[in-house]
Amino acid sequence: xxxxxxxxxxxxxxxxxxxxxxxxxxxxxxxxxxxxxxxxxxxxxxxxxxxxxxxxxxxxxxxxxxxxxxxxxxxxxxxxxxxxxxxxxxxxxxxxxxxxxxxxxxxxxxxxxxxxxxxxxxxxxxxxxxxxxxxxxxxxxxxxxxxxxxxxxxxxxxxxxxxxxxxxxxxxxxxxxxxxxxxxxxxxxxxxxxxxxxxxxxxxxxxxxxxxxxxxxxxxxxxxxxxxxxxxxxxxxxxxxxxxxxxxxxxxxxxxxxxxxxxxxxxxxxxxxxxxxxxxxxxxxxxxxxxxxxxxxxxxxxxxxxxxxxxxxxxxxxxxxxxxxxxxxxxxxxxxxxxxxxxxxxxxxxxxxxxxxxxxxxxxxxxxxxxxxxxxxxxxxxxxxxxxxxxxxxxxxx
Numbered sequence: 001x002x003x004x005x006x007x008x009x010x011x012x013x014x015x016x017x018x019x020x021x022x023x024x025x026x027x028x029x030x031x032x033x034x035x036x037x038x039x040x041x042x043x044x045x046x047x048x049x050x051x052x053x054x055x056x057x058x059x060x061x062x063x064x065x066x067x068x069x070x071x072x073x074x075x076x077x078x079x080x081x082x083x084x085x086x087x088x089x090x091x092x093x094x095x096x097x098x099x100x101x102x103x104x105x106x107x108x109x110x111x112x113x114x115x116x117x118x119x120x121x122x123x124x125x126x127x128x129x130x131x132x133x134x135x136x137x138x139x140x141x142x143x144x145x146x147x148x149x150x151x152x153x154x155x156x157x158x159x160x161x162x163x164x165x166x167x168x169x170x171x172x173x174x175x176x177x178x179x180x181x182x183x184x185x186x187x188x189x190x191x192x193x194x195x196x197x198x199x200x201x202x203x204x205x206x207x208x209x210x211x212x213x214x215x216x217x218x219x220x221x222x223x224x225x226x227x228x229x230x231x232x233x234x235x236x237x238x239x240x241x242x243x244x245x246x247x248x249x250x251x252x253x254x255x256x257x258x259x260x261x262x263x264x265x266x267x268x269x270x271x272x273x274x275x276x277x278x279x280x281x282x283x284x285x286x287x288x289x290x291x292x293x294x295x296x297x298x299x300x301x302x303x304x305x306x307x308x309x310x311x312x313x314x315x316x317x318x319x320x321x322x323x324x325x326x327x328x329x330x331x332x333x334x335x336x337x338x339x340x341x342x343x344x345x346x347x348x349x350x351x352x353x354x355x356x357x358x359x360x361x362x363x364x365x366x367x368x369x370x371x372x373x374x375x376x377x378x379x380x381x382x383x384x385x386x387x388x389x390x391x392x393x394x395x396x397x398x
Contacts, residue, residue: 218380
């Protein structure tokens with residue numbers, strides 16, 4: 001499972017190969033990297049501690065004119081809830097939005113007027129290392145991030161930037177039963193492959209903010225999995241549930257799609273071999289955002305292609321209704337989308353939701369925090385608004 005996620009990330013950032021073959025999945029000049037140095041405030045158990053230094057690294061590319069996708073890694077040295085010296089290591093998949101390009105379309109080579117600012121949103125994993133308690137196992141969890149970046153042009157391919165991030169940590173992390181937050185503020189540099197935003201637009205990118213939107217409905221079975229590949233007592237049919245889903249999204253180009261989806265309904269805690277039944281049945285929902293790559297267009301782009309295969313990676317909030325709990329979860333999968341008509345598609349969605357064990361009642365037999373998940377297979381209908389300019393390239397006979 002981990003290898004699948006890494007392969008999906010690698011595919012997203014190897015699109016330069018596709019660009020060289022004549023298909024600009026991302027513009028070849030749209031890549032960048034950054035480095036940040038600053039300080040952090042760790043809020044936990046009603047108290048705060050200051051951490052120095054806070055170090056950040058990021059690398060990514062612009063997948064459309066105003067939107068970038070990047071991988072960020074942040075390290076913070078601070079005191080934990082026990083008062084011990086500790087380090088927090090955070091890894092995120094992040095989106096960066098150039099508000100200036102969306103609403104003003106104004107650009108100045110040095111000052112980028114009006115003053116640009118880039119909202120950030122991300123989700124990923126976090127590791128906690130206690131340097132003073134060798135008996136304590138390394139703690140890890142999911143986390144979510146919101147942030148803001150303000151760049152200032154320094155030279156032809158270099159920006160200075162001021163950046164703020166707040167990481168939302170789950171309840172119970174670092175022995176802190178309350179809400180926990182990690183704030184970072186830093187100064188940094190951003191090294192650009194090209195010095196202006198006009199070299200972000202990908203091939204066959206949507207040109208109008210009102211075009212290329214869609215909504216969809218689907219339903220199918222899911223399965224409550226605990227160490228799905230190694231658990232000999234998986235539970236069989238007793239672990240099946242129902243997975244309806246409703247989505248809204250937009251095709252940014254013929255290669256990139258974003259969607260927001262609400263999914264989930266019934267699930268089960270770990271299978272009890274004594275009672276021959278799950279320990280408890282429960283209801284849940286997950287609201288997540290996904291970034292998709294249309295590999296059908298990327299690998300063999302031509303007119304009249306009606307079958308589209310779209311691997312994706314996403315994350316979002318998950319909650320349970322019977323014993324009210326909120327947490328964060330990751331998801332990845334593959335959508336097969338079939339063109340039916342100017343406004344209609346049919347789809348099948350093979351998805352895996354990686355849950356924190358606290359949401360599902362326990363870990364699997366291995367005790368791994370990453371061994372709890374809910375795979376599902378849903379089928380449904382998508383309605384496309386407007387002309388849908390990026391979804392299907394008509395043949396000359398159409």
